[in-house]
Amino acid sequence: MDLGWIAVRTARRGGTSCPGLTHRRGDALRSVGFLRGACRVSGGCDYPFMTVRPVSESWQRIEMWLAVHAPRTFASLSQPASADAISAAADELGMRFPADLVESLLRHDGVARGDGGFAFPGGEVLMSLEGLLERGRMYKQLWGRDHEIIESGYWNPEFLMFAERNVTPDGLALDCRSGATFGAVGWHFKGEGTSFGQWASLAAFLHELAECLEHGHAMGWPRKCVPVAWQGALLWEEAPEPPSALRSVFELAAAASAPAVPEPEYGHVPPIVEDGWAGGYRAFCLTFVHGVDEAELLRRFGALHETWRPRSRAEARDDAARWTSGYLPVVRVGSCGQWAFGIEEGVGEGARGEVLRRLSHGSQAVSVAFSGFTRLSFYEDGQLVTVYDTRRAYQLPGEADPFGVFPALPAHDAAAGRLLPDGRAVWSSIEQEPARQRSALQQVCEVVRDHFGIGLPSEALSGDLTSAHVLPLLPAPHGRSRPPAEVAEYITTAPEASLRPTLGAQLASAAADNGLDIYPEILEAVHRVERDEEHGIDQTSPLGVRLRLILAEAGAVRRCPRDDNGQPLLGGHDIFAWQQRANTARSFIEALSLPLREAIGVVVHERRDPRWREQLVAQLTGK
Secondary structure, rough: OOOOOOOOEEEEOOOOOOOOOOOHHHHOOOHHHOOOOOEOOOHHHHOOOOEOOOHHHHHHHHHHHHHOOOHHHOOOOOOOOOOOHHHHHHHHHOOOOOHHHHHHHOOOEEEOOOOEEEEEEEEOEEEOHHHHHHHHHHHHHHHHOOHHHHHOOOOOEEEEEEEEOOOOEEEEEEEEEOOOOOOOEEEEEEEEEEEEEEOOOHHHEEEEEEHHHHHHOOOOOOOOEEEEEEOOOEEEOOOOOOOOOOOEEEEHHHHHOOOOOOOOOOOOOOOOOOOOOOOOOOOOEEEEEOOOOOHHHHHHHOOHHHOOOOOEEHHHHOOOOOHHOOOEEEEEEEEEEEEEEEEEOOOOOOHHHHHHHHHHOEEEEEEEOOOOEEEEEEOOOEEEEEEEEEOOOOOOOOEEHHHHHHHOOOOOOOOEEEEEOOOOOEEOOOOOOOOHHHHHHHHHHHHHHHHHHHOOHHHOOOOOEEEEOOOOOOOOOOOOOOOOHHHHHHHOOOOHHHHHHHHHHHHHHHHHHHHHHHHHHHHHHHHHHHHOOOOOOOOOOOOHHHHHHHHHHHHHHHHOOOOOOOEEEOOOOHHHHHHHHHHHHHHHHHHHOOOOOOOOOHHHHHHOOHHHHHHHHHHHHHO
């Protein structure tokens, strides 16, 4: 497939440790003031030859900064733990506590949780001695004798978590094993394990934190953050990365000399051989539209005219699995009486509400999709009529009762989800049997055939059919985003006259922050918003096509394509940057369909400049 027609421009951005002495008894713990001088360390931190100051000195610098710039966060720092309690905790866990940890606990026994509370750049919250002890007990019970866990390095009975994230078991850990790494600070990530090497000691970690606060340096791993003082609290914002070249799957595909080998379908299960439309398909989407021809059906699907040609089922499947085709889906079309049909293998575009609204314009569209469960969707003149889904025995807003429209549909079985009187959905733990699901699929196909009078013979889906790659249509706005809590009041109370200029400025900044300002369609849309000329997005407009390309590119990047030698074509930076672009593109879709205040609340989520709050408030208030 030749992707040279796609006008995608490359983005502009697109040691030794100093653990000190360790004491386990209460009387010795009271004498931790031995660390008075400075030591020099060379570890994995951003300051490889910095002079590391004692823990208490670094805490004093941190406290002074917080007291001036973030008093709410300063107030969350807890009082010291007692030396006797620290000694007792070390004894119970049967490990040596590094002197840096002892000195830190003697300064602050964790922090008070809550809004504006103190946290490290990765969102980790300093644990109290009791929390540290509780986590230590739990991990010793879980993994203390698990030789596989220990030998793999995932966890060790002599690792000690001292800071945790609020919503995950991830956190910062200390290496309490005897040896050269004693006292080192590392990360523990659920499912990945524990790694050290960034900081040789807690003293080095806190020293870098103090430097970070005082000088605005970035800190953290794998993504670095910078400190932001806002409304008396310390917040951490991801540090903006300098512009760098960004690779594009579509550009690489356009430059490729030959089609890539189709990627294998992992986890492939042979299809059940059976009669009817579903015969031979493990997963598919079959869509019918009344009163249109094949060319019009392809156009409504969003097909790329340059890719139109006859394809067999195997050719279509292979073309959709090549990175040189951008992994764009392929739809094969034909006709049966007054109905045109489109067949897609795998999860199809024809099952999406956005697509069915477009397909059914001035007509009717019905689709049957199967991927382990069956979904029947019926739209008329761009409006949803009903959806029947074997996974759920209830209707979503806007859906008519499917049994009222199609009385012959098979009843839901006990495995289908139900809706409680309070509106909550309840899902059954009963496994849905594959054979039963295929039987339901056959019945649904018969219902569609009989209700609409579609006499499509099953053999019509085999052989070569007119086909094309599809540039997926934009998703419909969902309008469920809420502005960050710390700026919600500013947006709600801002004068009406400031809203449109603010939205335009925030859209422009979000585009610049995420590399979308290289596209003239994006910049023109921003100007039109400022002039109150842009409302909604047409799928085929220059802006609509550009946003569709961005989302399709991001989808291709997520597939992590490889060359013929198995080497990745893109790096981690490319993958992350394209996802940011896709998120920003979605925010444009939302913002251009919402009232101004809601639109602003959506766009600010995609800002990358750490000063975005100050900029927003200044734009809203004129100050």
